[in-house]
Amino acid sequence: MSQAAATPTAVVRSLPARIAIVLALTLVLALSARVQVPFWPVPMTLQTLAVLGIAGLAGPQIAGAAMLGYLAEGLAGLPVFAGTPAHGVGIAYLAGPTGGYLAGMLLASVIVGALVRRAGGHALLIGAAMVVGSAIVYAAGAAWLSQFVGLDRAIEAGVVPFLLGDAVKATLATAVVLAVGRATKE
Numbered sequence: 001m002s003q004a005a006a007t008p009t010a011v012v013r014s015l016p017a018r019i020a021i022v023l024a025l026t027l028v029l030a031l032s033a034r035v036q037v038p039f040w041p042v043p044m045t046l047q048t049l050a051v052l053g054i055a056g057l058a059g060p061q062i063a064g065a066a067m068l069g070y071l072a073e074g075l076a077g078l079p080v081f082a083g084t085p086a087h088g089v090g091i092a093y094l095a096g097p098t099g100g101y102l103a104g105m106l107l108a109s110v111i112v113g114a115l116v117r118r119a120g121g122h123a124l125l126i127g128a129a130m131v132v133g134s135a136i137v138y139a140a141g142a143a144w145l146s147q148f149v150g151l152d153r154a155i156e157a158g159v160v161p162f163l164l165g166d167a168v169k170a171t172l173a174t175a176v177v178l179a180v181g182r183a184t185k186e
Contacts, residue, residue: 018062025054025066026073030080043082043098044162048137049169051105052112052130056177060113067106074102100144101158104137111136121181123174130170138162 032050036043055063073080077090081102084093094102115129138159146154 026069029070033082052173055109055112056116063109063113067109101141104140108133108136127174
């Protein structure tokens with residue numbers, strides 16, 4: 001059985017069930033934003049873990065739809081982002097310092113989902129996919145943040161403090177994807 005067939009959402013064919021999964025995943029993303037260590041200008045949350053795990057388990061289409069749904073909820077003014085409503089809501093929040101990280105998470109969710117599908121259950125390839133996803137989030141986030149604080153400060157404040165934590169999150173996401181893959185093969 002291929003890794004793609006082993007993903008939990010691969011067997012869900014009905015549109016209402018897929019919509020329910022996407023909505024549930026937007027809740028997971030919102031909750032992951034609430035678990036945070038306050039940093040400035042970007043808070044440290046569990047969102048990267050959630051994005052990588054969702055992408056690895058649900059695949060590119062469901063993960064991308066969940067991220068789009070999550071972003072739409074935030075754009076609509078729902079307090080789903082880290083620090084909302086205190087740090088703004090809607091477009092004002094997305095236009096702020098963390099907007100690039102959220103855009104990077106959307107791109108990473110699709111790319112990681114696709115890479116994990118192609119990994120065939122190989123731990124190193126799945127782990128590499130998670131590292132690629134983290135790099136995408138950092139690249140988009142630091143590029144956007146640099147418009148506010150300059151590139152050197154964006155890397156210093158928006159990348160470096162998060163490296164160790166995100167390495168742990170990528171490792172955890174890899175372990176969860178592998179465990180679920182093994183469990184669904186049995």
